[in-house]
Amino acid sequence: MREISTQLVEETVCSLFLSACCEIGSDVLGLLNAALDREESPFGREVLRQLIENDELAARRRMPICQDTGMAVIFMEVGQDVHFTGGDINEAIETGVRRAYREGCFRASVLTPLGRVNTKDNTPAIVHTRIVPGDRVTLTAAPKGFGSENMSRLFMLTPSQGVQGVKDAVVEAVRLAGGNPCPPVVVGVGIGGTAEYAMLMAKHSLTRECGEPSPDPELAAMERELLERINCLGIGPQGLGGRTTALAVHIEQMHTHIAGLPVAVNMQCHAARHKTAVI
Amino acid sequence: MVKQIHAPLQPEELASLRAGDSVLLSGTIYTGRDAAHKRMCALIADGQALPFDVRGQVIYYAGPCPAKTGDVIGSCGPTTSSRMDAYSPLLCGLGLIGMIGKGPRGPQVVEAIQRNGGVYFAATGGAGALIAGCVKAVNVIAFDDLGTEAIRELKVENLPLIVAVDAHGGNLYEQGPAQYRRE
Numbered sequence: 001m002r003e004i005s006t007q008l009v010e011e012t013v014c015s016l017f018l019s020a021c022c023e024i025g026s027d028v029l030g031l032l033n034a035a036l037d038r039e040e041s042p043f044g045r046e047v048l049r050q051l052i053e054n055d056e057l058a059a060r061r062r063m064p065i066c067q068d069t070g071m072a073v074i075f076m077e078v079g080q081d082v083h084f085t086g087g088d089i090n091e092a093i094e095t096g097v098r099r100a101y102r103e104g105c106f107r108a109s110v111l112t113p114l115g116r117v118n119t120k121d122n123t124p125a126i127v128h129t130r131i132v133p134g135d136r137v138t139l140t141a142a143p144k145g146f147g148s149e150n151m152s153r154l155f156m157l158t159p160s161q162g163v164q165g166v167k168d169a170v171v172e173a174v175r176l177a178g179g180n181p182c183p184p185v186v187v188g189v190g191i192g193g194t195a196e197y198a199m200l201m202a203k204h205s206l207t208r209e210c211g212e213p214s215p216d217p218e219l220a221a222m223e224r225e226l227l228e229r230i231n232c233l234g235i236g237p238q239g240l241g242g243r244t245t246a247l248a249v250h251i252e253q254m255h256t257h258i259a260g261l262p263v264a265v266n267m268q269c270h271a272a273r274h275k276t277a278v279i
Numbered sequence: 280m281v282k283q284i285h286a287p288l289q290p291e292e293l294a295s296l297r298a299g300d301s302v303l304l305s306g307t308i309y310t311g312r313d314a315a316h317k318r319m320c321a322l323i324a325d326g327q328a329l330p331f332d333v334r335g336q337v338i339y340y341a342g343p344c345p346a347k348t349g350d351v352i353g354s355c356g357p358t359t360s361s362r363m364d365a366y367s368p369l370l371c372g373l374g375l376i377g378m379i380g381k382g383p384r385g386p387q388v389v390e391a392i393q394r395n396g397g398v399y400f401a402a403t404g405g406a407g408a409l410i411a412g413c414v415k416a417v418n419v420i421a422f423d424d425l426g427t428e429a430i431r432e433l434k435v436e437n438l439p440l441i442v443a444v445d446a447h448g449g450n451l452y453e454q455g456p457a458q459y460r461r462e
């Protein structure tokens with residue numbers, strides 16, 4: 001058994017969000033630069049140039065890339081041989097988020113859904129925990145903006161719709177989203193499982209390095225095919241027309257039920273922020 | 280060619296704008312997003328005065344981050360405009376001229392823009408740090424309790440925008456993608 005103090009978890013959560021909101025990964029920046037080389041639309045090129053300049057400026061000045069510093073989504077993998085000491089682990093995570101959003105001058109965007117009362121410190125966080133073998137804790141901070149989150153969709157397909165139905169559903173979700181989710185987007189897809197698990201896979205797929213293919217060759221091929229189809233839609237950067245509607249498609253799959261074929265699409269804008277640390 | 284324009288927009292300046300024009304906007308604009316729009320429209324329904332006279336003005340759909348010490352404002356990019364579609368025709372009817380945001384507008388807003396002679400500009404969504412550099416002064420003028428969603432008067436210089444919907448039937452969100460769509 002290994003002891004890990006909740007204080008360390010709090011510090012880690014805080015520093016991951018401070019970094020994620022201000023420093024875009026080299027994965028996204030690389031894809032934006034590659035898109036700029038290929039983009040034919042003058043508006044598309046102008047938008048991509050602005051995004052690259054913005055992302056570099058944000059990192060240099062330690063400012064948020066985007067004013068929507070999102071809801072604080074956290075994926076936590078806890079080794080089964082870990083024992084947390086020093087207080088409530090959930091409270092430690094909330095405190096880490098609260099501190100990051102205050103120290104970083106990030107926007108407080110979280111409120112009660114019906115009364116619309118803002119909590120003023122961007123808590124509560126959305127935490128997805130999994131118990132895994134080992135004695136380590138892996139934390140991924142993925143602040144999620146809602147311009148893109150709002151464009152996410154769940155399709156409960158029937159088995160008869162098959163692989164073709166899955167592909168068409170993903171492309172349709174991107175087409176319907178149009179210019180709203182700040183394209184170029186990264187399209188997270190979860191196939192199978194149950195309704196909620198499909199969406200969780202779609203979200204989790206977005207924590208992969210942007211553009212890195214799925215380790216499953218069948219899914220990797222589908223990712224390539226879908227990316228090509230999506231970039232034929234013409235939506236383009238910011239929806240003003242162009243070849244770059246998506247930077248990448250990420251797919252995860254899971255067994256499902258004989259009666260169903262769930263497909264979840266979690267839309268991620270170009271501000272595809274995710275940072276990971278292992279304790 | 281990038282046009283320099285000034286807010287509040289003068290009638291001749293406004294009449295010259297066409298979807299697809301790149302512009303640099305300087306002058307005074309007002310932020311307002313979901314909650315501020317809801318309150319403004321409730322005030323109108325109650326027959327009360329708005330916190331600022333919208334006639335001839337430009338509203339920017341934005342909720343900035345808090346400013347770091349020494350800065351004028353935090354990151355300050357546009358939010359999704361379509362969420363304001365429910366409110367915009369009413370404000371356009373009262374004389375609001377310009378709107379700045381990101382993403383397409385619904386038919387009722389496009390029609391209100393044409394009927395009232397307005398304009399909708401696209402700012403680059405997700406370029407919040409870059410846009411913050413164009414903001415030279417900030418003043419909260421209403422709904423302070425809404426935090427980031429308060430109405431702020433912004434003095435901006437050379438804010439890079441693209442005319443997306445004009446008063447003459449031009450709509451870049453339709454024309455642009457149509458040009459690049461491949462079957």
Ligand code: SF4
Pocket residue numbers: 066067068069144145146147148149180181182269270271356357358404405406
């Ligand atoms: S969709 Fe993404 S890039 Fe666009 S405003 Fe929201 S968080 Fe920012």
